[in-house]
Amino acid sequence: MAYVISEDCVACGTCIDECPVGAISEGDIYSINPDECTECGTCAEACPSGAISLG
Numbered sequence: 001m002a003y004v005i006s007e008d009c010v011a012c013g014t015c016i017d018e019c020p021v022g023a024i025s026e027g028d029i030y031s032i033n034p035d036e037c038t039e040c041g042t043c044a045e046a047c048p049s050g051a052i053s054l055g
Contacts, residue, residue, distance in 0.1 A: 001055050002037035003044055005030050008051035015043040015052060 002023075005015075009029040016024045023036035024043060032043070034055070044052040 002034035002039060003032050003041065003052050004055035005032055006051045006053070008049050010049050010051070012048060014046050014048060018042045018046040 005024075007029060011026070011028060011030060013026070015030060016026065019032075019042065020040065021036050021038055023033045023038075025031050025033065032052075039054070041054075044054070
């Protein structure tokens with residue numbers, strides 16, 4: 001089960017640099033490609049708004 005980004009996302013960009021496989025895409029609310037996510041959790045640990053969780 002891949003990580004997901006909720007509507008609490010403030011699009012700060014912190015998670016993009018942390019993702020080792022480049023599964024995160026920019027937008028008004030960022031998104032994680034579930035086919036690329038390796039469930040490592042580094043994005044969730046880095047997110048300052050707590051918007052990323054295991055889906």
